[in-house]
Amino acid sequence: MKTLVLFYTFSGKTGVVSKALGEYLKAEVVEVRDRKGRKGFSGMLSLMKAAGADAPVETDPETVDLSGYDRIFLGSPNWGSRPPAPVNSFIAKNNFSGRELTLFIVQHAFGARRVVDNITKRIEEKGGSVGACFHINTFLRSKKRIYGNTIKKVKEITGGE
Numbered sequence: 001m002k003t004l005v006l007f008y009t010f011s012g013k014t015g016v017v018s019k020a021l022g023e024y025l026k027a028e029v030v031e032v033r034d035r036k037g038r039k040g041f042s043g044m045l046s047l048m049k050a051a052g053a054d055a056p057v058e059t060d061p062e063t064v065d066l067s068g069y070d071r072i073f074l075g076s077p078n079w080g081s082r083p084p085a086p087v088n089s090f091i092a093k094n095n096f097s098g099r100e101l102t103l104f105i106v107q108h109a110f111g112a113r114r115v116v117d118n119i120t121k122r123i124e125e126k127g128g129s130v131g132a133c134f135h136i137n138t139f140l141r142s143k144k145r146i147y148g149n150t151i152k153k154v155k156e157i158t159g160g161e
């Protein structure tokens, strides 16, 4: 089965989760970056402002051809119970027609459900749907623990393939 893991990360944790998924599922992993490469506190504020206004930001890549994949995972950090602006912009630019995605939310500790609902609405507006979803908590957890927790979670979701 050909699997794609798409993700955005601001501070790296969603990248750790995506790496674990990619290695376990032998998937292709594609990072969706903020084209402006915003970093630090001012970068975060700028991205939060864009998300609050639902304003587009440029991403790299902007689009991905999803047609060659049997299974697609999409990962997003939780920013105030919402996805960050690059996730919104990437979804808006892509065609999810007829595709069912697995969502994973990476967060300190709370609010994943609302992020899932928010992203689900956006995916549905682009013709797709959301099947399984899960979240990974990162607060006070090492990269090693985040990696290990992701492997446990993906085993549950896939029935240990």
Ligand SMILES: Cc1cc2nc3c(=O)[nH]c(=O)nc-3n(C[C@H](O)[C@H](O)[C@H](O)COP(=O)(O)O)c2cc1C
Pocket: 008, 009, 010, 011, 012, 013, 014, 015, 044, 048, 077, 078, 079, 080, 081, 106, 107, 108, 109, 110, 111, 138
């Ligand atoms: C602006 C902002 C808002 C956040 N809001 C939440 C939140 O509502 N709930 C939560 O559990 N974590 C929240 N977090 C923490 C992030 O979700 C957490 O650090 C996550 O691991 C970041 O993923 P990343 O390293 O891939 O960017 C927030 C972080 C930022 C920067």
